[in-house]
Amino acid sequence: xxxxxxxxxxxxxxFTLLVQAKLxxxxxxxxxxxxxxxxxxxxxxITMLAKPTxxxxxxxxxxxxxxxxxxxxxxxxxxxxxEIGWLxxxxxxxxxxxxxxxxxxxxxxxKGVEMxxxxxxxxxxxxxxxxxxxxxYLTDPANAKIVASNIAAAFAQLDAGSTDFFQANLKRFITxxxxxxxxxxKALAPYQGRRIVAYHNSWPYFAKRFxxxxxxxxxxxxxxxxxxxxxxxxxxxxxxxxxxxxFVEPQLSRRTAENVARNTGGAVVEVSHFPGGVKGTEAxxxxxxxxxxxxxAKALAAQK
Amino acid sequence: MKITKMWGWTSVLCLSAMSLxxxxxxxVEQLKLQIKQLQENFxxxxxxxxxxxxxxxxxxxxxxxxxxxPAPAGTNAAVVGKLDDWQTRSWRLGDPLRIGNQRSYxxxxxxxxxxxxxxxxxxxGSLQSGGHDPSRxxxxxxxxELALSGNVDQLFRANAHLLFPPGSGSVETEGAYLETISLxxxxxxxxxxxxxxxxxxxxxxxxxxxxxxxxxxxxxxFGGDNMRGLGASVSWLVxxxxxxxxxxxxxxxEGETMHSFRNELESGETLFGRSLSFTSSPKSLNQLAYTPxxxxxxxxxxxxxxxxGVSAALGNNSSGADTQSRIYGGDLTWKWKPADHAGGxxxxxxxxxxxxxxxxxxxxxxxxxxxxxxxxxxxxxxxGFTKGWIAGLRWxxxxxxxxxxxxxxxxxxxxxxxxxxxRLAPNLTWSPSEFSKVxxxxxxxxxxxxxxxxxxxxxxxFSLGAHGKHKF
Numbered sequence: 131x132x133x134x135x136x137x138x139x140x141x142x143x144x145f146t147l148l149v150q151a152k153l154x155x156x157x158x159x160x161x162x163x164x165x166x167x168x169x170x171x172x173x174x175x176i177t178m179l180a181k182p183t184x185x186x187x188x189x190x191x192x193x194x195x196x197x198x199x200x201x202x203x204x205x206x207x208x209x210x211x212x213e214i215g216w217l218x219x220x221x222x223x224x225x226x227x228x229x230x231x232x233x234x235x236x237x238x239x240x241k242g243v244e245m246x247x248x249x250x251x252x253x254x255x256x257x258x259x260x261x262x263x264x265x266x267y268l269t270d271p272a273n274a275k276i277v278a279s280n281i282a283a284a285f286a287q288l289d290a291g292s293t294d295f296f297q298a299n300l301k302r303f304i305t306x307x308x309x310x311x312x313x314x315x316k317a318l319a320p321y322q323g324r325r326i327v328a329y330h331n332s333w334p335y336f337a338k339r340f341x342x343x344x345x346x347x348x349x350x351x352x353x354x355x356x357x358x359x360x361x362x363x364x365x366x367x368x369x370x371x372x373x374x375x376x377f378v379e380p381q382l383s384r385r386t387a388e389n390v391a392r393n394t395g396g397a398v399v400e401v402s403h404f405p406g407g408v409k410g411t412e413a414x415x416x417x418x419x420x421x422x423x424x425x426x427a428k429a430l431a432a433q434k
Numbered sequence: 435m436k437i438t439k440m441w442g443w444t445s446v447l448c449l450s451a452m453s454l455x456x457x458x459x460x461x462v463e464q465l466k467l468q469i470k471q472l473q474e475n476f477x478x479x480x481x482x483x484x485x486x487x488x489x490x491x492x493x494x495x496x497x498x499x500x501x502x503x504p505a506p507a508g509t510n511a512a513v514v515g516k517l518d519d520w521q522t523r524s525w526r527l528g529d530p531l532r533i534g535n536q537r538s539y540x541x542x543x544x545x546x547x548x549x550x551x552x553x554x555x556x557x558x559g560s561l562q563s564g565g566h567d568p569s570r571x572x573x574x575x576x577x578x579e580l581a582l583s584g585n586v587d588q589l590f591r592a593n594a595h596l597l598f599p600p601g602s603g604s605v606e607t608e609g610a611y612l613e614t615i616s617l618x619x620x621x622x623x624x625x626x627x628x629x630x631x632x633x634x635x636x637x638x639x640x641x642x643x644x645x646x647x648x649x650x651x652x653x654x655x656f657g658g659d660n661m662r663g664l665g666a667s668v669s670w671l672v673x674x675x676x677x678x679x680x681x682x683x684x685x686x687x688e689g690e691t692m693h694s695f696r697n698e699l700e701s702g703e704t705l706f707g708r709s710l711s712f713t714s715s716p717k718s719l720n721q722l723a724y725t726p727x728x729x730x731x732x733x734x735x736x737x738x739x740x741x742x743g744v745s746a747a748l749g750n751n752s753s754g755a756d757t758q759s760r761i762y763g764g765d766l767t768w769k770w771k772p773a774d775h776a777g778g779x780x781x782x783x784x785x786x787x788x789x790x791x792x793x794x795x796x797x798x799x800x801x802x803x804x805x806x807x808x809x810x811x812x813x814x815x816x817x818g819f820t821k822g823w824i825a826g827l828r829w830x831x832x833x834x835x836x837x838x839x840x841x842x843x844x845x846x847x848x849x850x851x852x853x854x855x856x857r858l859a860p861n862l863t864w865s866p867s868e869f870s871k872v873x874x875x876x877x878x879x880x881x882x883x884x885x886x887x888x889x890x891x892x893x894x895x896f897s898l899g900a901h902g903k904h905k906f
Contacts, residue, residue, distance in 0.1 A: 181736070181773050188778030190771050191906050192739050193677035193731035200620060200671055215868070219905045222591070225671070227616040244476075254869060272480070279484055304484075353777060353867070355821050381776040 153289050156198050157206040158213045159186050160404040161268045162239055162277065164414040166206055168303045169282045173292050182404035183380045191216040199224035203288055206281060209240035210265035237284040239277045243267050246334045257351030266403055270335035271311045271419055278303050310416055314423040315340065321430045327368060328377040329387055332403065346373065348386060356386055368394040374433040375426065377401050380408060397429045540584030541900035545641045547576040553889035560850055561879055561887055565658030566640040567647035568891055575600040577640040591615055595639060608662065620671035630661040630725050631681045632745040633765045633787050644816050645859060646875040646891045650830040651789050651810025655761055657693025661747065677731040687723035687749040694759045694791060695723050696752040705851060706806055708798040710752045723749030741767040741906065754796020754803065763789040779818045786813035807835040808852055822865045830857040855881040869897045
């Protein structure tokens with residue numbers, strides 16, 4: 131009888147350990163989530179807060195997110211103020227010690243990333259700018275390696291028993307990414323120095339990596355909707371400089387982008403920062419970058 | 435001589451120009467070399483970093499093998515030691531303003547809300563009886579709020595909301611409280627001065643309102659400045675699969691901001707025909723108001739969220755020796771935001787709240803002791819139809835279930851604080867950014883015994899400093 135109850139306790143304990151073996155991870159956005167999935171495999175349970183198609187600056191802080199954060203072992207955040215408007219009140223409500231700043235469970239994915247466009251003057255007259263620099267750093271695949279390393283290191287700390295597993299996954303992911311990066315660079319090599327128009331200023335890292343210029347935007351200032359006068363100016367510049375490609379994210383007005391493209395004989399390329407943001411990119415980060423590079427190369431090739 | 439000199443100068447100039455060109459070519463070469471070096475350095479750095487991470491994880495592994503258990507806290511700390519730099523390095527332009535050393539810092543925000551308008555009513559003060567409603571023709575400063583917040587230490591964070599009423603030279607403490615950051619068991623404690631967690635409208639600061647003015651039922655039950663006071667509260671995230679939270683606030687039930695409780699009136703003023711000058715001091719437990727609340731939320735679909743809540747506020751009031759007030763409320767919020775919204779638009783939000791009050795009024799100057807029953811409801815919808823533009827409509831209704839005791843003679847007592855009235859208020863808000871808004875609102879008021887009134891307000895608001903936090 132005593133033995134039985136002892137066995138039961140041991141079994142229960144073992145079961146708890148088994149259940150605990152799987153890390154519960156919350157990622158603020160789908161790009162971080164998809165990289166975490168590559169590293170964590172089936173040893174982590176990943177929930178993403180922002181939908182891949184929605185504007186990551188303005189996610190609704192739903193009460194259900196409080197519960198997810200309350201029960202998480204780790205939180206993966208961009209670390210560059212992208213989520214500043216909605217993550218703080220959620221974390222305050224979640225009251226989870228694991229996710230406190232400085233805890234192993236609070237993973238600042240931008241750690242080690244060289245941020246671009248860090249403003250020297252903070253002035254909200256310049257639109258929606260981020261004090262930590264442009265937060266869309268994952269459009270450069272080289273930064274995805276840094277993020278993946280950060281995530282692997284964090285997972286290893288939280289589940290030391292799976293270190294080899296995470297490490298192997300990291301190695302595999304980086305190898306895949308390196309191979310892909312070479313392919314992508316080759317695909318875009320003929321278009322070095324070409325200019326591209328984007329709806330929102332979220333492509334400086336991408337442009338830098340692939341030797342492109344993305345410096346003309348449909349938004350007059352970040353987050354400020356395009357005015358007809360501004361669009362007319364953009365169209366004139368596009369005609370003068372023979373720019374023929376417009377990048378547009380799924381949540382931004384495709385109609386506006388198409389109007390501009392029609393007026394200049396250019397093409398709209400639908401892109402996203404988030405796997406699943408554009409159809410066919412649900413598989414993850416590599417699929418997303420494949421889509422961006424290939425559709426851009428196709429559009430640029432069609433220009434001349 | 436002159437010519438030789440000139441020749442001399444010319445050759446010197448030519449030479450220097452040539453050397454400049456040569457220097458430039460050299461510089462380009464050097465720069466190219468530098469860029470190449472930088473690139474190589476960058477790649478090398480990345481490689482080093484990767485190796486470091488690998489080494490660290492190996493270290494963790496070794497330590498783990500040595501201790502045959504989870505890695506001790508000390509080793510964790512060593513590994514974590516290198517936190518992200520922008521959150522730990524010394525202050526730089528663009529970081530939150532930090533006061534003291536980095537253990538305590540605070541975010542500072544200043545929010546100003548103003549309105550201009552006019553009305554057909556000549557008693558605008560009682561038509562718009564909310565403390566932060568615009569309540570006079572012409573220009574109004576509805577609120578100027580200084581919001582301070584930050585982590586105090588590893589256990590607590592603090593929030594303060596200080597209001598500066600126009601012309602008074604005084605400061606009104608809307609809130610100033612301490613709150614735990616992460617207690618175990620899903621608990622959170624709060625202590626200080628704070629807006630009571632009752633329903634949806636009461637805990638909101640004026641700048642968070644979707645309308646120019648507060649709802650009539652909240653004004654009637656909680657007074658012009660919302661229910662707030664000194665006290666403590668505890669909330670508990672109930673371990674259910676969906677969001678579900680229990681709150682209990684215990685606050686001093688005394689003063690102007692405890693309208694339905696031990697309210698204090700200026701001499702000459704009355705509430706429900708009573709001057710509320712009852713001065714005896716009740717037992718300690720009767721000097722407190724108790725406010726339990728339970729809220730649940732469900733994601734109906736991927737794009738629709740529902741929040742439901744029930745609240746009660748219980749405590750003694752100042753109309754008699756041991757007279758009580760009991761307020762009960764229910765609230766419902768539904769929000770739709772599509773999966774491909776930009777800048778948070780479009781969206782539709784519907785919020786409605788119903789409140790019922792039992793007020794045990796003591797006997798006073800010709801009025802016998804009785805229980806006054808009042809109720810009210812509001813229902814409001816906001817439709818953000820394109821980025822920065824929101825159309826809103828609110829319907830307000832308040833009334834009482836029965837008249838107060840006869841004052842004698844033929845007139846039953848029915849004061850402005852209890853008489854039935856309703857309001858329909860359409861509005862249009864333009865937010866050029868998250869930090870400013872301009873709002874136009876029309877109020878159609880019907881007051882029993884006083885008739886119809888039309889009021890128009892134009893509200894404008896700015897927000898400086900700390901980034902706004904949007905709660906659901």
